[in-house]
Amino acid sequence: MNQQLIDQAVQVANDRLGNMHVDCALLLGSGWSDAIGNMEILAELPYSELPLPGGAQVKGHVGRLLLTRGFGATFLAFQGRRHWYEGLGWEPVVFPLYLSAACGAKTITLTNAAGGVNPAYSPGDLMLIRDHVNWMGSNPLVGAYDPDKGPRFPDQSDVYNANLRSRVKAAMAEQSARLHEGVYMATSGPAYETPSEIKAFRAMGADAVGMSTVPEAMVANWMGLRCLAISCITNMASSVGDGPLSHDEVLAVTQTAIPTMQQLLESCCRTMVQSLDHTPHDRSSTP
Secondary structure: OOOHHHHHHHHHHHHHHHHOOOEEEEEEEOOOOHHOOOEEEEEEEHHHOOOOOOOOOOOOOOOOOEEEEEOOEEEEEOOOOOOOHHHOOHHHHHHHHHHHHOOOOEEEEEEEEEOOOOOOOOOOOOOEEEEEHHHHHHHHOOOOOOOOOOOOOOOOOOOHHHHHHHHHHHHHHHHOOOOEEEEEEEEOOOOOOHHHHHHHHOOOOOOEOOOOOOOHHHHHHHHOOEEEEEEEEEEEEEHHHHHHHOOOOOOHHHOOOHHHHHHHHHHHHHHHHHHHOOOOOOOOOOO
């Protein structure tokens, strides 16, 4: 990652957003921008005014950086992401992780819209990501190594922090809210998967499939940011459900699921804030 671009982005964000010492970060994927409705927006900045990632290119991604306040903490909220399939390289994709870390964030929640591979899932369900399978053909840690950011060979046994996941599950159970926990399969996109690919992914242990999140989670883990990730199941993947797949269907389902998405995102935010007194990257698997 070009450190000069990060320094420039921090300067621009400080100039436009004011106080940029943040506690936590949110990366809001397709359809998730409206799920932060209960947070106070202190300031906002279009992506187009930052050195990276540039204006959002995919429908359902607002393309705006927010400084917000909620649950007793300050958050950076990225409304939209860039994707590997856009062909611009890894820097725009992982930029939110570098900016969040530079501004002091210790935890991040990643969100996405995903196709259901597990036949027990239904459109509108929510899944807390327990682990992932990277089927993108590459990853953002390939290339030049910066020892100041993280290890050359990072351990990935707890990318999605088990301690935080346990707390979120407990909080949602107290609210009698339906929540799955499963494995997310990341493909490069932008084409949806074939029926045979989905059958293979299910055999490999995938519960949901999408075109994002894994690169960001890998970088968060490498940098020592505690990470949570959640998927809204917006459609059943090819061969699991009926009918053709479309991005418009993805966005329509997220709109109907906003109340439950907001409920889960708030649980993640509260959990992140409660963890701020803990060590920077607690790998414990106990609550």
